Amino acid sequence: MAGNNKDSRERSGGKIRIGISACLLGKKVRYDGGHKQDRYITDTLGQFFDYVPVCPEVECGLSVPREPMHLADSVEDPRLVTVHTGIDHTTGMKEWARDKLDELARQGLSGYIFKTKSPSSGMRGVKVYIGSAPPVHRGVGIFAAAFMRRFPLIPVEDEGRLHDPGLRENFIERVFVFERWRQFTRKGNSLRDLIAFHEGHKLLIMAHSPKHLSALGRLVGNAKGYGQGLGDTYIETLMEGLGLIATTRKNTNVLHHITGYFKKDLSGDEKKELLEVIDRYHRGSIPLVVPVTLLNHYVRKYDKTYLKGQHYLNPHPVELMLRNHV
Numbered sequence: 001m002a003g004n005n006k007d008s009r010e011r012s013g014g015k016i017r018i019g020i021s022a023c024l025l026g027k028k029v030r031y032d033g034g035h036k037q038d039r040y041i042t043d044t045l046g047q048f049f050d051y052v053p054v055c056p057e058v059e060c061g062l063s064v065p066r067e068p069m070h071l072a073d074s075v076e077d078p079r080l081v082t083v084h085t086g087i088d089h090t091t092g093m094k095e096w097a098r099d100k101l102d103e104l105a106r107q108g109l110s111g112y113i114f115k116t117k118s119p120s121s122g123m124r125g126v127k128v129y130i131g132s133a134p135p136v137h138r139g140v141g142i143f144a145a146a147f148m149r150r151f152p153l154i155p156v157e158d159e160g161r162l163h164d165p166g167l168r169e170n171f172i173e174r175v176f177v178f179e180r181w182r183q184f185t186r187k188g189n190s191l192r193d194l195i196a197f198h199e200g201h202k203l204l205i206m207a208h209s210p211k212h213l214s215a216l217g218r219l220v221g222n223a224k225g226y227g228q229g230l231g232d233t234y235i236e237t238l239m240e241g242l243g244l245i246a247t248t249r250k251n252t253n254v255l256h257h258i259t260g261y262f263k264k265d266l267s268g269d270e271k272k273e274l275l276e277v278i279d280r281y282h283r284g285s286i287p288l289v290v291p292v293t294l295l296n297h298y299v300r301k302y303d304k305t306y307l308k309g310q311h312y313l314n315p316h317p318v319e320l321m322l323r324n325h326v
């Protein structure tokens with residue numbers, strides 16, 4: 001399965017291309033002339049991601065330093081105005097964003113990391129000032145909103161939420177899946193290839209949403225009735241399902257499902273040990289990486305071809321240690 005991750009990073013020197021708020025890379029583009037470099041993003045994720053930095057404020061023509069801005073008047077369609085002088089930059093930002101999104105469409109992005117609470121790049125919880133009332137924390141940055149409307153399937157997250165182990169694992173897992181989908185579509189996306197793609201992701205989808213797994217199974221099983229729109233329907237349903245968090249309960253169900261493939265192979269002691277490890281994970285005593293590592297050992301030992309092709313057992317590089325914390 002290590003090969004699956006390598007294959008998904010063929011471009012950009014073996015890395016996956018990700019859009020990102022430029023200040024998170026240490027670029028001094030913020031209103032005060034500073035930056036918000038995130039070492040986890042640059043040093044850890046940077047081993048596997050090729051970043052495409054974007055600073056909406058600077059790229060739409062504003063200076064560094066500059067007067068700070070905030071969202072005003074409406075949660076649904078806010079204006080972007082300077083805090084002290086009230087200068088309205090909404091139109092300029094939106095016009096720049098339209099051209100920028102056309103440019104990013106050619107970049108082949110498989111994800112985007114936004115700056116938390118930014119009036120241009122915050123993807124949720126941005127302050128919106130309405131009249132003289134205290135601000136409401138329900139806004140979306142002007143550029144972030146435009147990006148998510150234009151590219152609804154591309155995995156997105158803000159850097160603040162990446163400090164949550166479950167949200168971090170979910171985002172990065174979706175990035176790798178989406179990159180594999182890009183690789184799949186570039187290779188011709190025949191029905192046979194789609195079936196193979198689906199087979200390799202079955203257990204991963206099960207861990208997020210059995211409901212979506214069933215829906216995707218019906219899509220593939222009745223593929224001839226969907227015509228040219230099959231691929232679009234498949235990836236929309238897949239990314240929707242993967243957006244749901246893989247909980248301990250759902251992971252435990254998948255682990256027991258995988259155990260069933262070894263019912264004729266494991267000795268009594270091996271089966272007992274495996275079930276004990278899964279139970280310890282279910283009770284929160286150990287992280288997911290422990291039962292998954294043991295299952296990978298049995299996959300190799302008993303040469304289970306089907307399980308070797310399951311991305312659930314190796315969804316992203318082990319160096320990221322994402323399952324050490326969930």
